[in-house]
Amino acid sequence: MRIVRTVQAMRHERAQWTGAVGLVPTMGYLHEGHLSLMRRARAEQEKVIVSIFINPTQFGPHEDLATYPRDIERDLHLLESLGVDAVFLPSASEMYPQGFTTYVVPTGPLVEQGEGEIRPGHYRGVATIVLKLFQIAQPQTAYFGQKDAQQVAVIQRMIRDFNLPIELAIMPTIREANGLAMSSRNSYLTSTERRQTAVLYRALQAGQQVCQQAMPADAQAVREAMQAVVASEPEVTVSYAEIRDPETFFPLTTVQAPALLLIAAQVGSIRLIDNFALHTDGTWDTGVIIAEERKADA
Numbered sequence: 001m002r003i004v005r006t007v008q009a010m011r012h013e014r015a016q017w018t019g020a021v022g023l024v025p026t027m028g029y030l031h032e033g034h035l036s037l038m039r040r041a042r043a044e045q046e047k048v049i050v051s052i053f054i055n056p057t058q059f060g061p062h063e064d065l066a067t068y069p070r071d072i073e074r075d076l077h078l079l080e081s082l083g084v085d086a087v088f089l090p091s092a093s094e095m096y097p098q099g100f101t102t103y104v105v106p107t108g109p110l111v112e113q114g115e116g117e118i119r120p121g122h123y124r125g126v127a128t129i130v131l132k133l134f135q136i137a138q139p140q141t142a143y144f145g146q147k148d149a150q151q152v153a154v155i156q157r158m159i160r161d162f163n164l165p166i167e168l169a170i171m172p173t174i175r176e177a178n179g180l181a182m183s184s185r186n187s188y189l190t191s192t193e194r195r196q197t198a199v200l201y202r203a204l205q206a207g208q209q210v211c212q213q214a215m216p217a218d219a220q221a222v223r224e225a226m227q228a229v230v231a232s233e234p235e236v237t238v239s240y241a242e243i244r245d246p247e248t249f250f251p252l253t254t255v256q257a258p259a260l261l262l263i264a265a266q267v268g269s270i271r272l273i274d275n276f277a278l279h280t281d282g283t284w285d286t287g288v289i290i291a292e293e294r295k296a297d298a
């Protein structure tokens with residue numbers, strides 16, 4: 001496995017490959033959610049590049065850039081065991097050298113709602129770094145997790161808007177035994193908070209049940225079902241419980257496929273986001289709960 005730290009060296013490595021290339025962009029501190037993307041990329045592509053870069057431009061001024069969890073040694077060990085071909089591990093000054101001025105600025109309702117409303121500038125940072133990574137790694141396919149559904153929608157939109165020759169492969173959310181969606185930031189949770197987080201998954205299940213009773217469902221009834229469940233856990237403060245169109249992120253008044261049930265909440269010092277997706281064919285993507293022993297943090 002090659003560890004590549006500069007743009008020039010990554011381009012040089014990439015130029016020698018002729019077959020299909022998959023890219024898995026990450027910020028490191030890998031968990032089973034990341035590993036599921038890499039396993040799929042490994043199964044589908046001739047060459048797999050994983051990037052690890054804690055992207056400063058997607059963090060707000062009061063967010064956790066300085067304390068974002070890091071463990072490069074462990075990450076590299078996991079990537080080696082998965083048979084990844086190259087790890088792109090640039091520094092902040094390599095990606096944003098002195099004089100950097102050009103950003104990708106997504107506009108409109110897609111980034112003015114949900115996480116975009118609560119974290120202004122976040123998707124500008126995400127779109128900018130993802131476009132840079134696409135340019136450098138030149139993958140045919142890029143792998144992302146369904147957990148960050150709005151990020152997926154922003155990147156899909158950017159691919160269309162800029163005519164990028166890249167396919168997105170979206171993998172289901174990987175969950176801990178209590179339903180908590182895996183995230184690098186879960187490491188901030190205390191054991192009590194970790195137990196409390198189970199309420200998000202239960203809230204999404206309650207929303208899903210309302211949809212399954214009668215379709216098209218009334219979005220207000222779905223929203224209320226989710227909120228009632230979260231209210232049963234006083235230490236968890238709901239930020240939003242919404243039903244949105246998966247592409248535009250417009251709120252829906254009646255729920256019919258395709259739709260996203262979205263929830264965001266504050267638990268202790270951390271903000272959690274999660275979703276269930278109802279696909280056009282009527283199937284649900286509710287994620288995958290994995291057994292304890294398969295967790296990456298062994």
Ligand code: PAF
Nearest residue numbers: 025026027055126129148
């Ligand atoms: O999802 C993430 O980890 C990040 O937002 C990404 C896509 C790697 C861009 O920094």
